[in-house]
Amino acid sequence: MTRIADILRIDRLCAYVVWALYAAPTVIIIAWAAKMRSSRSAVAVVITFVLTAYVIAIVTRTWRRFFLVQFPVCLLGVAFAAYTVTFGMPPGSALASILAFTSLEEVLGFFGLQQGRLLVLLLGAWSACYLVSAWIAPKGLIFSGHGVLLFRMMLVLLVPLAAYAVSNPSQLADGIALEPVVGSLMFFGGDIPRMKAEMRGSSINKIPYRAHRMGGEEVHILVVGESARRDSWSVYGYGRPTTPYLSSIKGEAIFLQNAVADANFTSWAVPMMLTGMTPDNFDLSRVKGNIFDLAKEGGYTALLLENQDPNAAEAAGVDADEIESPIDLSGSATGRRTFDGQLLAAYRREIARSGKARFIGIHMMGSHWKYSNRYPPQFQHFGSTQQPDVRPILASSKSSEAALVDTYDNTIVYTDWFLQQIVDRARELNVPATVTFFSDHGEDLQLLDGTAGHGNPVYTPHAFEVPAFVWANDAYRKQHPEIIAALKNNAAKEIRSHDVFYTIADLMGISWPGAIASRSFASNNFVPDTMMRHIAGGVPVVRPLPRSAAAP
Numbered sequence: 001m002t003r004i005a006d007i008l009r010i011d012r013l014c015a016y017v018v019w020a021l022y023a024a025p026t027v028i029i030i031a032w033a034a035k036m037r038s039s040r041s042a043v044a045v046v047i048t049f050v051l052t053a054y055v056i057a058i059v060t061r062t063w064r065r066f067f068l069v070q071f072p073v074c075l076l077g078v079a080f081a082a083y084t085v086t087f088g089m090p091p092g093s094a095l096a097s098i099l100a101f102t103s104l105e106e107v108l109g110f111f112g113l114q115q116g117r118l119l120v121l122l123l124g125a126w127s128a129c130y131l132v133s134a135w136i137a138p139k140g141l142i143f144s145g146h147g148v149l150l151f152r153m154m155l156v157l158l159v160p161l162a163a164y165a166v167s168n169p170s171q172l173a174d175g176i177a178l179e180p181v182v183g184s185l186m187f188f189g190g191d192i193p194r195m196k197a198e199m200r201g202s203s204i205n206k207i208p209y210r211a212h213r214m215g216g217e218e219v220h221i222l223v224v225g226e227s228a229r230r231d232s233w234s235v236y237g238y239g240r241p242t243t244p245y246l247s248s249i250k251g252e253a254i255f256l257q258n259a260v261a262d263a264n265f266t267s268w269a270v271p272m273m274l275t276g277m278t279p280d281n282f283d284l285s286r287v288k289g290n291i292f293d294l295a296k297e298g299g300y301t302a303l304l305l306e307n308q309d310p311n312a313a314e315a316a317g318v319d320a321d322e323i324e325s326p327i328d329l330s331g332s333a334t335g336r337r338t339f340d341g342q343l344l345a346a347y348r349r350e351i352a353r354s355g356k357a358r359f360i361g362i363h364m365m366g367s368h369w370k371y372s373n374r375y376p377p378q379f380q381h382f383g384s385t386q387q388p389d390v391r392p393i394l395a396s397s398k399s400s401e402a403a404l405v406d407t408y409d410n411t412i413v414y415t416d417w418f419l420q421q422i423v424d425r426a427r428e429l430n431v432p433a434t435v436t437f438f439s440d441h442g443e444d445l446q447l448l449d450g451t452a453g454h455g456n457p458v459y460t461p462h463a464f465e466v467p468a469f470v471w472a473n474d475a476y477r478k479q480h481p482e483i484i485a486a487l488k489n490n491a492a493k494e495i496r497s498h499d500v501f502y503t504i505a506d507l508m509g510i511s512w513p514g515a516i517a518s519r520s521f522a523s524n525n526f527v528p529d530t531m532m533r534h535i536a537g538g539v540p541v542v543r544p545l546p547r548s549a550a551a552p
Helices: 001-037 039-060 063-069 073-086 095-100 103-109 114-136 146-165 169-178 182-197 244-248 265-276 291-297 311-317 340-350 398-428 476-480 481-490 501-508
Strands: 219-225 256-258 301-306 323-325 357-363 435-441 467-472 494-496 532-535 537-543
Touching: 001 039, 001 114, 001 182, 039 063, 039 146, 039 169, 039 182, 063 073, 063 114, 073 182, 095 146, 095 182, 146 169, 169 182, 219 398, 244 398, 244 435, 256 301, 265 291, 265 311, 265 501, 291 357, 291 501, 301 340, 311 357, 340 357, 340 398, 340 494, 340 501, 435 501, 476 481, 476 501, 481 501
Parallel strands: 219 357, 219 435, 256 494, 301 323, 301 357
Antiparallel strands: 435 467, 532 537
């Protein structure tokens, strides 16, 4: 009898545990909504939770099936609640814009970082407790005994709560979307598909710039970097020799000392760079043209070379005369290994053409995670080839974080070599030519910054402070001395991603009715946008007081 009683007590204890785990995300969201939104929104969360549970109970009939069937969506609910409380907003278009085109490699890479490992531990512990408790708890019929009484009481309580919530329809709708299970389903069923459609440029209706240009043959190259943090480039004062070539031409190239990305993830930063839209007015549905369209109207042939997924270019509506991207035959779903150097053959072929003005856009893979996949073995200048750039879930040693920095720094060494090939080939031209480099955003490193990666909905300096420079050959300098002088005068000013669009247009000598001279750092009329907000993880944020930048 004692053994039976003990078993019964364990059954009842597990029932309480699984109920607590099941309701915990909703309880957390109710408390958050009451504090951050409104009492009606919090009440609407309660109503949605109860009605959802009631419908599932009717379908599943027994307590065990009730909890087990809901396990997958409850797991999403835990992540929903954790994200909402951590970042002060529920998952929405901001997170969807990041996840819509996140590769499996990036997902696995995230779980190798500290915040990813903590999330794994949280979800793993919750899942284990939930499943074990659900299996051991009594599996009797829901609508019998105390179960009937429980649901009847809950439904009776909903009447006054519903009367209160419906008095403000907007807060009612807000609360329904905040319930973790319903909110998760709405996010994956609505926000992500909608963002994918926008990012693919399905709504772009281009409007001609009515651009014109006077002048002969010139060649202009725009290189868009990836995840390059300025403080890891030795040309800006970093202790390791990560950029030996760029350091050797720092008296020749014009390095921007305070370049700052508009956004900390590619799918927004690159479209702003290519269209000139600012963080304050950025909306993918409002894209009407880009720098490639402007170049073609100005008489340039336009080529895009990309070692990236085409999402960002598609979002900006890029329709170049020619687009080339190397096929990744050696990679897999978990590790793309196409090096940026594979773009060079097409680049050399385009450079060798003559007789017409040419604009070449290059979108690098650069320093994107997974770092060790971004460079060939001969560029392993730092660290050991035996050191991984991803730690086991429970690892916490400084040496592991140091290995991560080693592999990241090696990506910069390779980027330096790649840019050398771009500049040296442009140097051979007899016609005016420029090379502009601007990274899409920066990168945080755990050992150096206390956080890792990019795309978080908070402002972190190294995710926004980027390296950038403009190089011009002798022919261009002789023909456009006023532009070179303006570039030098503006090099120490704060320069943002959206300024690149207008600056490249000035370098190419293109004019059009909508040109804004104050947004081109190749103009003496340039005015820095020092007060404009940034976009962090899709959320507009105000940057803290700027740090002093190291000048190369």
